[in-house]
Amino acid sequence: IAGELEGKANFVKVNADEEPELARNLQIEVLPTFVILKDGEVVDRKIGFMPKGDLQGAIESKF
Template sequence: MAIKHAETPEVLREAVAGGGVVLADYGAAWCPPCRNLLPILDELARDYGDTVTVVKIDCDEQPELAAEAGVMSMPTVIIYKGGQPVDKLVGLSPKSVYTGVLSRHLA
């Protein structure tokens, strides 16, 4: 499945309300670690297909979503399951960290 871009707050809210596992990446275009995370997100979206919804939120374009999520540093990845946040990763991590967290919530 392709990465969804939260061009409006409803994109993220609808994905989370769906009740499945959602990986939400809060970042910005000017942020170097955020840019380094993009290929990892592409791989995760491809690897997990319809099992995990990957949503990218630009904190500059959607500051209200970042504030609601308590984002203080970028990139911040929040995993939602059943409509609730269940994990938060701050900063850039290797792909294995993201797959480990997702595997735990998909089990």
């Protein structure tokens, strides 16, 4: 998805075990969790496995 949305969105992978404070700040309790931010604010959150098309659609709908 990152390649297909290059220039439209940035993607960051965070290891919650290595960055527990960030995970706590983003209220990540279940893995995987996809947090969609816009202008530094959480605008959506998807928890658990999602088919690629569903995740891409969720991201594109926010921008």
